[in-house]
Amino acid sequence: MTKTWIITGSGRGLGRAVLTAVLESGDNVLATARDVASFADLKITYGERLEPFALDVTDETGTAEAAAAAVAVFGGIDVLVNNAGYGHFEAFEQKSSADFRAEVETNLFGVVNMTRAVLPFMRRSREGHIFNVSSVGGRVGTPGVSAYQAAKWAVGGFTEVLRAEVDHLGIRITALEPGGMRTDWAQTAGHGAAAAVLPDYADSVGATLSRIRAYAGNEVGDPARIAQVILELARREDVPAHLVLGTDALASFDEAEGERRAAHARWLDVSSATVFGGPEGEALSALLPDRPD
Numbered sequence: 001m002t003k004t005w006i007i008t009g010s011g012r013g014l015g016r017a018v019l020t021a022v023l024e025s026g027d028n029v030l031a032t033a034r035d036v037a038s039f040a041d042l043k044i045t046y047g048e049r050l051e052p053f054a055l056d057v058t059d060e061t062g063t064a065e066a067a068a069a070a071v072a073v074f075g076g077i078d079v080l081v082n083n084a085g086y087g088h089f090e091a092f093e094q095k096s097s098a099d100f101r102a103e104v105e106t107n108l109f110g111v112v113n114m115t116r117a118v119l120p121f122m123r124r125s126r127e128g129h130i131f132n133v134s135s136v137g138g139r140v141g142t143p144g145v146s147a148y149q150a151a152k153w154a155v156g157g158f159t160e161v162l163r164a165e166v167d168h169l170g171i172r173i174t175a176l177e178p179g180g181m182r183t184d185w186a187q188t189a190g191h192g193a194a195a196a197v198l199p200d201y202a203d204s205v206g207a208t209l210s211r212i213r214a215y216a217g218n219e220v221g222d223p224a225r226i227a228q229v230i231l232e233l234a235r236r237e238d239v240p241a242h243l244v245l246g247t248d249a250l251a252s253f254d255e256a257e258g259e260r261r262a263a264h265a266r267w268l269d270v271s272s273a274t275v276f277g278g279p280e281g282e283a284l285s286a287l288l289p290d291r292p293d
Contacts, residue, residue: 003027003234004074006066008057008114009084011038013183014133017223018081021231023050030070032057032084057084057110060117067117077121079234082111083133087148089209091201100147107151112158119166127170129234132159134175136249139242140256143204156242163241172239178226179249180219221246 004027010019011033019031023046031039036052043050051073055062070077085107088099111132122128137145138152159175166173197206226245233239244253264271269287273279279287 003078004070004076005029005079005081005234006032006070006077006114006118007081007083008032008055008110010081011035014178014181014223014226015081015083017227018083018230021224021227025231028074030066030073032066057082057114058105060113063110063113063117066114067121071121076125077118077128079129079131080114080118081131081133081230082114084110085133085148085151087137087145089144089205089212091144091197091205092146093201094196094198095147103147104151104154107148108154108158111155115162119171122171123166123169128172129239130162130171130173131230131233132173132175134159134177136177136179136244136246136252138175138177139244140252142208143201144208160241172237173241174233174239175242176226176230177242177244177249177253178221179244179246179252180215181221181223181226181246182219183223220248 005022007015007019007022007029009015010029010031015033016038019029019042022029023042026049028049028051030051030053031042032053032055033039034054034056036054039050039052043052051069053066053069055066057063067077087103087107088095090099092100115130115132118128118130122130132155134155135149135152137149138156140149142149156175156177159173163173197209229243229245233243244250266289270289273284273287278284
């Protein structure tokens, strides 16, 4: 059966790879980007199966109009891929409130806005898939991307809560958590940042920037393969709440989870003691773990 997709931020990068894979599969797509001129070549090839739609996902009215357009043109909405997003490397102290808020608006509220727009249609049809493109950065903390990763952590939590709310309605939701992909994300995120890093942040933010710039163009994540995974998941009922994508993402995830488990074990007695009737005074102090050497 032919499905109808909405894919945000589909003018380049992973969004473009997903868009191409979906069109090649024979499905219909309402593809959004701020500049729809990027779809001209695909429109020539796929004709009426591709409906370009100019959209800034931070515009809640615009997201509602996008959902309505998909229904008007194709008759429904089966799959939403919340892909639109961006990040900039900068020490938190040096990042303006406006820039921090702008990243969160796109990376988190863009997901919220578009999801809110499609849910009534999926709820009425009692089926649908929503894929929120998060990042392994939604599971770890990396110096220099405080706004981006704060939003991605929130996307993961939003995905879990909404999944619990709508799963019985036949709506499946997954947070996709890729590592580095061979797109232009790293070049864009790190552009112009190094010269601005304060000396006090050279060992944290500066070191991250150096690693990212060395990695750019050598990322292990293949956008085309990730697109195929999304295509397959959209045809399944059993989908995971979170899906880590890429060997680099797996390594980062495993390291972070190991550190959390170790910290949990080290502080377990303190965690358990904070209840009514628990130890007090010196007895409570005795539960604190020894300071590291």
